[in-house]
Amino acid sequence: MQAFGPLEAGDPERVGPYRIVGRLGSGGMGRVYLARSPGGRATAVKVVHEELAEDPAFRARFGREVAAARRVTGPFTAPVVDADPEADLPWLATAHVPGVPLGTAVDTHGVWPERSLRALASGLAEALEAIHRVDVVHRDLKPSNVLLAPDGPRVIDFGISVAADDTKLTTTGAVVGSPGYLPPEQLVGREVGPAGDVFALGALLVYAATGTGAFGGGHAYGVNYRVVHEDPDLAGLPDGLAGVVARCLAKDPGQRPGVPELIEELGRWEGADGTRGTFTPDTWLPAPVAADITALRAAPMPEGTAPEPADADLPTVTLTPPTAVATARLGAPPAGRSFAARLRGLARRRRTAALAAAGTLVTLAVVAGLLLPRAFSGSSGGGGGTESTGSPTAAAKQLAVRELWSREQEFTGRPVVADGKVVVEGEDGAVQALDATDGDALWTYDELGGADLVGVSDGLVVAYGRDSGAVHAVDLDGGRRAWSVGAGAHTAPGTKFNLYLRVVVAGGTVYVNTMYDLPEDDERYGTYAVSALDASTGRLKWTRPVEYGLSEALAVVDGVVYGGMWGKNGTYLYALDADSGDQLWRYRTGEEIGGDVTAIEVSGDTVYAGDSRGVLHAVDARRGTRRWSHQPDVPSVEWFPSLMVTDGVVLGSTGINDTGYVHAVAAGSGKPLWTEHVLGEPVLHAMSDGSALYSSETGTLYARELRTGRPPAQTRLSTGDPTAAVDGDRVYFDGGDGRLHAGRVSLTGT
Template sequence: MQAFTPLEAGDPERVGPYRIVGRLGAGGMGRVYLARSPGGRATAVKVVHEELAEDPAFRARFGREVAAARRVTGPFTAPVVDADPDADLPWLATAHVPGVPLGTAVATHGVWPERSLRALGSGLAEALEAIHRVDVVHRDLKPSNVLLAPDGPRVIDFGISVAADDTKLTTTGAVVGSPGYLPPEQLVGRSVGPAGDVFALGALLAYAATGTGAFGGGPAHGVNYRVVHEDPDLTGLHGELAEVVARCLAKDPLRRPGTLELVEELGRWEEADGTHGTFTRATWLPAPVAADLTALRAAPLPEEAPAAAPADPDLPTVTVGVAPTAVATARLGAPPQRASLAARLRRPALRRRTAVLAAAGTLVTLAVAAALLLPGAFSGSSGGSGGAGGTGSPTATAKQLAVQELWSREQGFNGRPVVAGGKVVVEGGDGALHALDADSGDTEWTYDELGGGADLVGVSDGLVVAYDSSGTVHAVDLDSGKRAWSVGAGPHTAPGTEFNLYLRVVVAGGTVYVNAMYDLPEDDERYGTYAVSALDAATGRLNWTRPVEYGLSHALAVEDGVLYGGMWEKGGTYFYALDADSGDQLWRYRTGEEIGGEVTAIEVSGDTVYAGDSRGVLHAVDAREGTRRWSHQPDVPSVEWFPSLVVTDGVVLGSTGFNDTGYVHAVAADSGKPLWTEQLLGEPVPHATGDGSVLYSSDTGTLYARDLRTGRPPAQTRLSTGDPAAAVDGDRVYFDGGDGRLHAGRISLTST
């Protein structure tokens, strides 16, 4: 976001000569601050993340890109005014544009008329011409990198978005950029030039015209497949404008128009009164967007950084970050009303994690019994009337949430820790699995036999399950750290194909279930093929496999001998149930009539299975018959349910997100009736419930507590300076403190 939020503990007071006065947002490259220059000019300062700063290749590339970006001048760019690539944490400063991000404007107010689309396109094309003129290619043009101002759009983040190339971010073969805006030549590993930015411009115009994008939504691999192999959906675009966008989205970069050609074609606009040109009037923006922008720009910028609130000496605190900063527990009263758009625009951007694989929910259940979670700490929260649809009796007593640090260890790790059997298991940055004593943090064992790094799945029947890049699934004894068995990808890889990656792995009852993607020969016109398979863990023998032509979702779960998952087929998108022993289909439930709206989250409770999809719909389906019980779509601009669903005490808890906003939802399990929704400053992850309350965290580093049925009273505390990757077990929380260390803390929730 480009509207400020207050500073938080651990934020710098100064960066170079710039005085930091607020937060503007965050992304994969760094955090952006609102600052004042020595002369008082409002400036946006981006500070690179510490892990990138440690990479010499990144520093060298960053310095080159910044030097080139400083030569960019143009009316539709935010110029780079200062930088220090050699600082401990490299940074660059650009002119501050108090504008609304394009993604926020479209998500809030819907699609744009032709006049506004032409103005947007011609302004972006002129900005790209200025960037390309000095031999810079943006390579990450997307809705959040386009700010809307009264006199036209502004392109930001050129000169830093490509600096991750040749660094540890891409040495594993990852593609840097945003699905739907990456050109097909980049997705197939070819060089990317200015025509790649033209492709992204076409995708931006299609997004503003349709609200969904030219290649749909959902998981990155599905979007990327459609970019490479399918025609764009330009519904909502007509006539000459549709033809221009179609040429921008041509698969062959040589067939795309140049930026000057686009400025001329898109600038051909005549008002009813004969006025020519797209920026000759202040009405180039849709009226609701212009009104929001006026309100936003009228808000005064902070003159001084607000002083941090003193910590309450009677409360336990948790130390996070590089400096020993005590983070005070927030004391909050009744929940606020939904913020106005102008206020919401001041919130920092949500950083969507793009990891392909996550821990299987059937192996590690984060919901724990009320008797185990925070004994006595959650007393005072109302449990409601006992019915699933009851609203409960909201307590008037404010709650105070605190985390007291128990230990921390120098333990770099990837993903979320798994807590089981008195141990904390983490996937280390060194590619090995590590088990630490949950009480002391002492290392119990290290398993380093995974070739090409580890992807931690979870714990099942006393075994830690993970797989490596070759497709081999390993089971490690939780107590000893010794390998119990391993299963390779060969048995489930069909002749004529090559194993590519696992979309999801689940282990249950001595059987390994996988959703996998396979590569086809180079001369095959298809992008890839898919299959869901079951292998015997003891022998590695293939029990059964079911090929799927179009695609499988990331969601997979096993319960009571039934395997639940999501797939795309020619007739639409489906949620299915298979006999876990034979692979025979028990039923299939259609979630959408088109390919692409796949299931993203699954949780089974009793005789009902709950599935969230990438279109924002939560489905409740009879687990035996596959018939619809109910469906619910929250009234928020969200398009995808995130993987973690929790069902407890008659309530379904989950989270959704879209662009720069995340939401936590509580829904009555028996009826689908919405109980409450909470908007957050990051991607929410539900963790645990107990005694009528729920805990969840976000990737902005905050842990929250709410009443399960009413969402009241709110309480929160800071865990980390970034994504905490938190795991909750009883009254303990284990998390990344943003300082390269794994922290353990004790949670308390008390009345104030």
């Protein structure tokens, strides 16, 4: 299966900075090409048709709509990463999603089961939430504009359909949109808002469930007449979905459910393996569709499309795509169900712990699969990176690991290593501790009924219950409860605990970023607060309600709480007194909602904060004033947790969809030092002895000289995310075989 077609006579060789390598399709607004960015990133470039390009009104509106669409962020959209409304033929570029269109999947393999329908609906609702949040209305949501990927659906083409309205296409009789998915209000010439996209979502679900349109087929005039005057045909819909779909297809836009209501109602789906809301090929897609997508993503790019390095000093690594796609939570153990997945569509739980041992070279390497050889080594530069010469630190290096033990152990998230023990969050919801020397089980704590592991602090393992919100501390040595704090202590009257965005324990105090549910008749979707509770007594020390929203980022350093929030006037990094909750300062990171803080690191008298617009901020920790800001010149959406600061360098990572970047920035000035492109989302592991270590979820580990980015040393990891943790010269990781592996690692020069 191919995701692209060959170029035809007259197709451009380049559009802006993008090298055209294949055709992805065409439609009423323009032609879509598969392209490579200067750094080698696969990109979908849409070039507007000539007749639209000749219309000044279209150009003006296109520019406005693209500007709005570029603010759309979320895991279920293909974001706009570049555009030129002023070009002879206006164009826009989006992240390329190698997926199967929904229409193709249904036509080829038939209708979908209820489980897959619910997952599809949940993902599409979150995509609409991300689009509507920046005042964009799609207006052309249809099967061909929904791409199916292993980790969920993607909505495309939300940056052009509105701009085409009121242009030559509409004045010459063409309809902007697709019969059967256009809402009644659009067909009778009334204003179309977000409720129009909800109508289209309902029609999509009918199509996926039955293989036919909710209002039949045939000539467009007949379909449009039935949309306006007749009830939809819902025969064949599963009983569990018929009610919500009927409400989505109501003639009156005011009677349709809002997108937040849909997220609440549809977000409770369970996969084939019983997990809730986890998008992997095996959990959400019909099996034949999953097989098609796997084959498509393994298809090679067109001949002669090797990426061109953007800068000889910034090597680009090109890897062979993995034969299997795995999704896993990245970084240190997550603090609960993703707020982004629930509200903001930023379903990325990536937390990494800065792991270094004094006087010890911390290195990491893991092998693919089962680590069959007892010793393994990987050569440097094997993945297409470049290697520098001319300095002692530029010598080629190798990563190696020698397996010490392995144990059959199903776990989620990243292990935590402390005091000779490896603590994991079991798939059964219990917290378990293993002996780091031999892997023997030491204890199991299962009193939370589904735990989210926070970390280890002062000899205590901290975790909380996903449903109850109770935070427990467990003695690391014996597995006995030391204290517990209930969610009721910080839940205001008239609200109900929903989820933690982040939990931090410092100095005997539990700090929580929390979302709460409101009564059903409340017009607001939810309310939020950052709170502090005494760990020994469970008493609420203070709480600060937030009217609009809190981000997941939260850090407590030297008696100050740092976090992210947004209000109607913008997004902010804030500082609170850790003892009283009094605000010390608030720094505006963006003038519009949609760029919340995603990563925080404090070093000395500076707070470094990355946001979901891709901007890294350096702020004076005492006064809350700007030191500098930096936005890398790459098409990334957000900075991932966590940032690391050492030896005058800020190391962090950004990414979008299946593409990631690692960045090194001078801590004092914000000057970029180097950027590295990787396939998959990068995870930082450690910095030590002048080296930066990071891995990709697609299965490769990298080592770079911290200040120059050279030399490249890399080795293949397991076929999926190893969720590795490093402690001194030991690494503990998921080998992709249902086992927890332990190995001794080294980084050696040659």
